[in-house]
Amino acid sequence: MIPDFSPVLNACRDCSEKSCAAAILHVKELDQIRENSRAATFRKGDIMVHAGSMTSHIIYLKSGLVKEYVKSANDSEQILQIVSKFTYLGLPSLFGDRVNHYSYAALTDVTVCYIDVNIFNQLIRDNGNFAYEILVSVSRDSLNNFHRFMNQSQKKIYGRVADAIIYFSRIIFELETFELPFTRQEFADLIGLSRESATRVLTKFKDDGILSIDGRQISILKPDLLARISKHG
Amino acid sequence: MIPDFSPVLNACRDCSEKSCAAAILHVKELDQIRENSRAATFRKGDIMVHAGSMTSHIIYLKSGLVKEYVKSANDSEQILQIVSKFTYLGLPSLFGDRVNHYSYAALTDVTVCYIDVNIFNQLIRDNGNFAYEILVSVSRDSLNNFHRFMNQSQKKIYGRVADAIIYFSRIIFELETFELPFTRQEFADLIGLSRESATRVLTKFKDDGILSIDGRQISILKPDLLARISKHG
DNA sequence: TGTAAAATGTGATATTTATCACACGAAGAT
DNA sequence: ATCTTCGTGTGATAAATATCACATTTTACA
Numbered sequence: 001m002i003p004d005f006s007p008v009l010n011a012c013r014d015c016s017e018k019s020c021a022a023a024i025l026h027v028k029e030l031d032q033i034r035e036n037s038r039a040a041t042f043r044k045g046d047i048m049v050h051a052g053s054m055t056s057h058i059i060y061l062k063s064g065l066v067k068e069y070v071k072s073a074n075d076s077e078q079i080l081q082i083v084s085k086f087t088y089l090g091l092p093s094l095f096g097d098r099v100n101h102y103s104y105a106a107l108t109d110v111t112v113c114y115i116d117v118n119i120f121n122q123l124i125r126d127n128g129n130f131a132y133e134i135l136v137s138v139s140r141d142s143l144n145n146f147h148r149f150m151n152q153s154q155k156k157i158y159g160r161v162a163d164a165i166i167y168f169s170r171i172i173f174e175l176e177t178f179e180l181p182f183t184r185q186e187f188a189d190l191i192g193l194s195r196e197s198a199t200r201v202l203t204k205f206k207d208d209g210i211l212s213i214d215g216r217q218i219s220i221l222k223p224d225l226l227a228r229i230s231k232h233g
Numbered sequence: 234m235i236p237d238f239s240p241v242l243n244a245c246r247d248c249s250e251k252s253c254a255a256a257i258l259h260v261k262e263l264d265q266i267r268e269n270s271r272a273a274t275f276r277k278g279d280i281m282v283h284a285g286s287m288t289s290h291i292i293y294l295k296s297g298l299v300k301e302y303v304k305s306a307n308d309s310e311q312i313l314q315i316v317s318k319f320t321y322l323g324l325p326s327l328f329g330d331r332v333n334h335y336s337y338a339a340l341t342d343v344t345v346c347y348i349d350v351n352i353f354n355q356l357i358r359d360n361g362n363f364a365y366e367i368l369v370s371v372s373r374d375s376l377n378n379f380h381r382f383m384n385q386s387q388k389k390i391y392g393r394v395a396d397a398i399i400y401f402s403r404i405i406f407e408l409e410t411f412e413l414p415f416t417r418q419e420f421a422d423l424i425g426l427s428r429e430s431a432t433r434v435l436t437k438f439k440d441d442g443i444l445s446i447d448g449r450q451i452s453i454l455k456p457d458l459l460a461r462i463s464k465h466g
Numbered sequence: 467t468g469t470a471a472a473a474t475g476t477g478a479t480a481t482t483t484a485t486c487a488c489a490c491g492a493a494g495a496t
Numbered sequence: 497a498t499c500t501t502c503g504t505g506t507g508a509t510a511a512a513t514a515t516c517a518c519a520t521t522t523t524a525c526a
Contacts, residue, residue: 070383072383072387073464073465076387078383078386078387080379091372092371092372092373092375092376092379093372093376094372095365095368095369095371095372095373096369096372096373096376101376101379121365124361124364124365124368125361125362125364125365126361127361128357128358128359128360128361128363128364129358130361131357131358131361131364131365131368132328132354132357132358132364134368135328135357135364135367135368135371136328136329138325138328138368138371138372138375139324139325139326139327139328139329139371140325140328140329141375142325142371142374142375142378143325143326143329143334145375145378145379145382146313146325146334146378148382149378149381149382149385150303150305150311152382152386153311153385153386153425154305154309154311156512156513157512157513183472183473183474184473184474184475185473185474192386193513193514194513194514194515195473195474196474196475196476196513196514196515196516197512197513197514199474199475199476200475200476203475203476215474215522232306389482389483390482390483416502416503416504417503417504417505418503418504426483426484427483427484427485428503428504429483429484429485429486429504429505429506430482430483430484432504432505432506433505433506436505436506448492448504
């Protein structure tokens with residue numbers, strides 16, 4: 001729950017895990033960040049940000065996987081996206097009312113940098129090229145969310161599950177064999193299904209020889225068929 | 234379909250319909266926009282942008298209502314949002330691959346300005362404060378889309394219809410009595426329902442005395458009850 | 467290592483919502 | 497004015513998916 005603050009000062013100008021946006025910054029600006037930021041780590045399962053909390057620091061994800069989610073009234077959870085390294089968390093919230101609209105939890109061990117929001121905003125105002133890169137990132141996010149939205153609202157459960165599997169294979173792991181970083185319930189929450197329905201579809205894919213499934217370990221055996229199901233199913 | 238190009242030069246610096254972002258620009262920058270932009274009008278029903286087309290100009294909406302939508306394989310339509318005046322259309326697409334990801338059609342007569350995308354991008358890079366305002370706008374949009382997404386994926390049809398009615402009353406018209414700017418089919422497409430289901434819910438609300446409905450003319454008679462249905466229904 | 471708790475798979479059933487079919491009225495076209 | 501098309505409401509039915517109940521497996525941890 002509570003981040004382990006690293007005792008090491010993070011020398012941003014030498015950091016090998018810079019974002020595309022930060023790569024544009026001048027040495028002076030990077031030093032400005034360094035003086036107002038802090039490295040930290042989270043353990044798998046830790047909640048990093050609670051929806052509804054105020055933002056004083058922006059979180060930059062240096063390594064690990066994070067789920068972005070919200071809980072609704074009846075305790076059910078909707079996972080918005082899986083965030084992987086080299087990403088700023090919660091940018092849209094920052095530029096609105098400064099209240100975090102989503103929660104974030106670590107799916108694996110995670111390392112991050114906290115950056116003071118005032119410094120971050122100042123950099124955007126001072127350096128249009130930095131601002132442009134941040135815009136690119138927020139826009140990409142927005143289009144991705146839209147894609148997920150369309151996927152959930154227009155496809156049937158087989159198409160949705162296929163889509164999610166392809167998403168993990170191509171975007172997150174870049175492998176045809178991978179380990180899902182969460183439970184079946186969370187998998188279902190990501191695509192807006194009940195746990196039972198998600199399980200049933202996975203079992204069906206296994207029985208049909210499309211996937212090999214052993215617990216959280218997944219291999220895609222028939223990628224073409226899976227892609228076809230994602231499109232038309 | 235084809236915009237009527239106005240013969241009048243638009244003097245941006247005197248324009249009373251500037252966006253929050255443009256209000257920040259210097260006189261010199263506004264003149265730069267003027268030399269690379271063009272005013273135009275569309276008639277109700279005109280398609281302004283086709284999804285998939287390339288973006289050479291960004292469209293700024295000066296007056297009127299526009300639907301942002303996509304068509305899927307089986308010709309069904311999902312309306313993403315209703316856009317009202319003082320808004321740039323399709324910003325997230327601009328910062329990605331420059332392909333328009335959504336289509337836009339005029340729901341009322343509409344006046345717009347076309348602004349050259351290169352000029353627009355240059356202004357963002359040159360003027361961080363302008364960039365900041367654009368970021369605020371893209372972020373607001375992203376959070377709104379998210380809200381719509383949650384609404385569609387977690388609520389039942391009564392809650393969704395209630396939500397949509399409240400949205401028009403509060404955000405679009407700021408009145409308790411208003412005229413829906415589209416057909417029942419489009420209303421259904423906005424909230425991801427079949428036309429028949431949307432109709433049935435509206436009729437139920439009418440029978441229960443929550444709304445008064447006469448064709449497209451709608452009055453909210455019991456706002457509290459409607460809000461409760463939106464939350465828990 | 468043993469035990470409790472959590473996660474998973476699966477059948478039966480219920481609920482929600484879409485689809486189909488059709489009647490009716492209003493708006494446009496000739 | 498009449499014809500045709502489009503939009504709308506409504507009942508009957510079908511399809512998709514959630515919920516419930518419970519057995520089984522895996523994981524956590526004392």
